[in-house]
Amino acid sequence: MKSRKTSKPEALVRAMYRQLVRAWGRQHWWPAETPFEVIVGAILTQNTAWSNVEHALASLRSSGALNIAGIREVSLAKLQELVRSSGCYRQKAERLKNFVAFLDAKYHGSLEQMFTTATSQLRSELLAVKGIGSETADAILLYAGNHEIFVVDAYTRRILVRHEAIETQAKYDEIRDLAERALRDEEPVAPTFDEAIDWQRPQVHLESAMSQAKRGPRTQIYNEMHGLMVQVGKNYCHKQEPTCDACPLRTLLPKMRQRHGPQAW
Ligand code: SF4
Structure with a gap:
C-alpha cells in the first residue's frame, strides 16, 4: 500500500x-485475578487467540499451577500438557519456566519486588528472558505491574x-x-458510554x-x-x-x- x-x-x-x-x-482488559495470572496469560497468548489461552489457564488453575510456586514445581512435561491448548505448547511451557527462573534469580520470587524496578530497567531485564519479546514485556509491565507503558x-x-x-x-x-x-x-x-451512539458494541x-x-x-x-x-x-x-x-x-x-x-x- x-x-x-x-x-x-x-x-x-x-x-x-x-x-x-x-x-x-x-x-x-486484562481479564485475570492476580498479576501472575496476567503474566501467564501474556506469555500464552503469543500467536494465538485468547479463547485458546482461556482453556490453558483453566487447566493450570484446576491443577493448582496458576501461581509462582505451581509453575516452579510442576514438571516441564506436565506443564506442556496443561498449556497445550494455547499452541506452541513446548516453547510456551519453557517460557513460563524461564520467567519464574528469572524472578527467582533476580527478585527472590517476588513480583512486588520486581515491579518496584524502574520501567526502562525492568523492560530490559524482561526482554533478556528467552521467549519474552516487546509486546509480552510491555503487557507484563502495564497490566500486571501498572507501569506507564503502551502495549x-x-x-x-x-x-x-x-x-x-x-x-x-x-x-x-x-x-x-x-x-x-x-x-x-x-x-x-x-x-460509561454514550447510549445515543448506535454502533454495535463488541462483547466485553x-x-x-x-x-x-x-x-x-x-x-x-x-x-x-x-x-x-x-x-x-x-x-x-x-x-x-x-x-x-x-x-x-x-x-x-x-x-x-x-x-x-x-x-x-
Ligand atoms: S475504519 Fe475500522 S476497519 Fe476500516 S481501516 Fe479503520 S480501523 Fe480498520
Missing part, C-alpha cells in the same frame, strides 16, 4: 481513543497503517512512542480483579486504548476485507479511503 504519514498522527490517535471510548466504554500489538499496527498514521515498516518502539505521546495527557476514562470481558485494579490515570488510559484497539482489530479491521462501513473509526479514515472503502487497499 501507499505509505503516507498524516501530518498529526498524535491527534489522530487521540481522536481514535475518544471515538472508541464514546462508542464502546470500558473493555475490562503495541498487530491490530494496533494494522489500524494505524491503514489510517496512515505510521509507515508500514514502522518499528515497535516508534509506534509505542507515538501512542504514549498522544495519550499521556488524556483524561481518565469514564466508565467480565470485570475481574485485575481489570478493576486501582491504577494511575495514564496507565488506565493505556490499558483502555489497548483493549479498544484489540476489539477494533478482532471485529472490524480484519487482515482481509476490513468492514469499515460498520467500524466506529470510519470517519477517521483518510478521505480517499472513505470515498473508496476497503478496496482502496
Whole structure:
C-alpha cells in the first residue's frame, strides 16, 4: 500500500481513543485475578487467540499451577500438557519456566519486588528472558505491574497503517512512542458510554480483579486504548476485507479511503 504519514498522527490517535471510548466504554482488559495470572496469560497468548489461552489457564488453575510456586514445581512435561491448548505448547511451557527462573534469580520470587524496578530497567531485564519479546514485556509491565507503558500489538499496527498514521515498516518502539505521546495527557476514562451512539458494541470481558485494579490515570488510559484497539482489530479491521462501513473509526479514515472503502487497499 501507499505509505503516507498524516501530518498529526498524535491527534489522530487521540481522536481514535475518544471515538472508541464514546462508542464502546470500558473493555475490562486484562481479564485475570492476580498479576501472575496476567503474566501467564501474556506469555500464552503469543500467536494465538485468547479463547485458546482461556482453556490453558483453566487447566493450570484446576491443577493448582496458576501461581509462582505451581509453575516452579510442576514438571516441564506436565506443564506442556496443561498449556497445550494455547499452541506452541513446548516453547510456551519453557517460557513460563524461564520467567519464574528469572524472578527467582533476580527478585527472590517476588513480583512486588520486581515491579518496584524502574520501567526502562525492568523492560530490559524482561526482554533478556528467552521467549519474552516487546509486546509480552510491555503487557507484563502495564497490566500486571501498572507501569506507564503502551502495549503495541498487530491490530494496533494494522489500524494505524491503514489510517496512515505510521509507515508500514514502522518499528515497535516508534509506534509505542507515538501512542504514549498522544495519550499521556488524556483524561481518565469514564466508565460509561454514550447510549445515543448506535454502533454495535463488541462483547466485553467480565470485570475481574485485575481489570478493576486501582491504577494511575495514564496507565488506565493505556490499558483502555489497548483493549479498544484489540476489539477494533478482532471485529472490524480484519487482515482481509476490513468492514469499515460498520467500524466506529470510519470517519477517521483518510478521505480517499472513505470515498473508496476497503478496496482502496
Ligand atoms: S476497519 Fe476500516 S475504519 Fe475500522 S480501523 Fe480498520 S481501516 Fe479503520
